[in-house]
Amino acid sequence: MKTNVGGFDKMARIAVGALLIVLALTGTIGVWGWVGVIPLATGLFSFCPLYSLLGISTCKTKR
Known part of the structure; x- marks a missing residue:
């Protein structure tokens, strides 16, 4: 996995991601808040599969 975030x-x-999970745990937004696991994981691992498919990278380029 190449870093692209x-x-x-x-x-x-x-x-x-953390905000959505907290809102799900408190019952504020219901089960849909668990979708926050996706942005949380992609942020922690610095890799987004969708960015990879689209050829996008938000990392600084090394010169």
Whole structure:
């Protein structure tokens, strides 16, 4: 797996994923909040399979 999630994108994914999971645990948004596992995992692993398929990378390029 090549890293393709970086910087602000990574922080935003972790924050949104954690928020959705917390809202699901408190019963605020119901079962759909568990979808937050996906952005949380992609942020923690710095890899997004969809980005890979589309050829997108938000990591800084090394020169």
